Amino acid sequence: MSLGKQMSRMLQVNLDAVQHNMTVLRATAPAAQAMAVVKADGYGHGASDVGRASVEAGAEWLGVADISEALALRDSGLDVPILAWLHPDTRRFSEAVAHSVTLGVSTLGQLEAAARAAQEVRHPAVVHIKVETGLHRNGFDDDRLADAFNLARHMESRGLVRIEGIFSHLANASESADRAALDRFHSAVSLARAARLEPRLRHVAATAAGFFRPDTHLDLVRWGIGLYGVAPDDGDPRDLSLRPALTMCTRVVATRTVRAGEGISYNYADIAESDLRTALVPVGYADGIPRLASPGAWVSIGGVRCSVRGRIAMDQMVVECPPSVREGDQVTIFGDPTMGAPSVSEWAKSAGTIGYDVIARLPRPGGRLTRRAAHYNHVGASAADRIIAGHGVST
Numbered sequence: 001m002s003l004g005k006q007m008s009r010m011l012q013v014n015l016d017a018v019q020h021n022m023t024v025l026r027a028t029a030p031a032a033q034a035m036a037v038v039k040a041d042g043y044g045h046g047a048s049d050v051g052r053a054s055v056e057a058g059a060e061w062l063g064v065a066d067i068s069e070a071l072a073l074r075d076s077g078l079d080v081p082i083l084a085w086l087h088p089d090t091r092r093f094s095e096a097v098a099h100s101v102t103l104g105v106s107t108l109g110q111l112e113a114a115a116r117a118a119q120e121v122r123h124p125a126v127v128h129i130k131v132e133t134g135l136h137r138n139g140f141d142d143d144r145l146a147d148a149f150n151l152a153r154h155m156e157s158r159g160l161v162r163i164e165g166i167f168s169h170l171a172n173a174s175e176s177a178d179r180a181a182l183d184r185f186h187s188a189v190s191l192a193r194a195a196r197l198e199p200r201l202r203h204v205a206a207t208a209a210g211f212f213r214p215d216t217h218l219d220l221v222r223w224g225i226g227l228y229g230v231a232p233d234d235g236d237p238r239d240l241s242l243r244p245a246l247t248m249c250t251r252v253v254a255t256r257t258v259r260a261g262e263g264i265s266y267n268y269a270d271i272a273e274s275d276l277r278t279a280l281v282p283v284g285y286a287d288g289i290p291r292l293a294s295p296g297a298w299v300s301i302g303g304v305r306c307s308v309r310g311r312i313a314m315d316q317m318v319v320e321c322p323p324s325v326r327e328g329d330q331v332t333i334f335g336d337p338t339m340g341a342p343s344v345s346e347w348a349k350s351a352g353t354i355g356y357d358v359i360a361r362l363p364r365p366g367g368r369l370t371r372r373a374a375h376y377n378h379v380g381a382s383a384a385d386r387i388i389a390g391h392g393v394s395t
């Protein structure tokens with residue numbers, strides 16, 4: 001059905017684009033395994049839908065921050081390896097081990113908790129050891145590595161843990177900074193081997209390094225933002241052969257004329273320079289639209305670029321539009337630029353932030369935002385095309 005009257009605000013997730021992107025990413029690092037990173041509900045796209053589509057397209061792994069996210073993926077029936085790497089506490093380690101969630105471990109306390117969990121559920125904990133190489137977030141520092149590896153080896157010999165991987169994360173600071181981080185990482189791997197550990201999977205690269213630093217691919221690449229068709233540097237995704245997977249659309253709720261010299265939206269921060277036709281678009285910062293994207297942001301109504309005028313409010317915003325625009329016309333807030341829609345990255349740039357920030361803070365569906373994931377083949381009409389045409393949204 002079309003974007004119906006009941007569905008006033010809608011996120012359309014094109015799983016075909018996700019699968020296309022996974023195919024591109026795998027070809028970019030052909031010798032490495034591919035992890036689809038679906039933390040934060042799949043960067044706002046839906047973790048289980050994106051996870052399943054990615055696995056179908058060849059991803060060997062799923063990656064999340066929290067154990068709760070990993071267990072939700074298991075609940076939805078995904079049985080591939082899942083790595084969870086950020087643990088505010090270790091309370092759910094037993095559940096994680098019981099559900100074969102691989103634990104990224106950054107402290108001796110976590111390593112001990114993994115061994116205890118293994119004893120409790122009578123199943124070895126599969127562990128990837130995180131090494132600090134410059135970001136100063138989590139991971140073992142150089143001076144703690146020997147202790148960590150010795151303890152890990154001891155636990156492995158008792159059958160409590162299996163050290164399957166060793167990993168780190170890059171700062172994308174500069175060529176030389178990433179080189180230094182990679183050198184530190186390789187030293188850590190040597191130290192692990194000296195402690196008679198055999199981590200089969202060494203991994204440090206996320207999307208940016210995956211595309212721009214082939215020397216960081218190692219055994220596995222953790223692909224996040226690229227999977228969603230957003231370039232890691234907010235460049236044009238087409239330059240990386242990626243397709244944006246997400247379209248946000250709604251309908252015009254009112255149109256009017258604003259006379260020259262009159263104010264638009266709160267504080268009259270914007271004054272009509274001449275008589276303007278405007279449309280009221282019922283999405284605002286409560287729907288994840290960055291308030292600071294105005295001035296500068298625009299939406300597409302029937303393929304026409306319509307600038308946001310005045311302050312973006314909690315539930316709505318005003319755009320300048322052609323006289324032909326009518327109440328009920330479909331509006332694409334962001335989507336695939338090849339279909340004439342602004343990209344997530346354009347919104348991000350207007351708001352002084354990055355594409356990651358725009359998509360990750362979209363509200364979870366279930367409130368006033370509807371989210372539909374479907375396969376839209378780009379051969380022929382794209383998702384955005386069909387949504388704008390009003391006949392492409394399946395239920």
Ligand SMILES: *Cc1c(COP(=O)(O)O)cnc(C)c1O
Pocket residue numbers: 037039085169205206207208222223224225226232
């Ligand atoms: C989020 C995250 C990723 C994915 O990063 P992208 O830049 O989105 O590809 C990879 N690894 C870790 C540890 C992360 O936290």
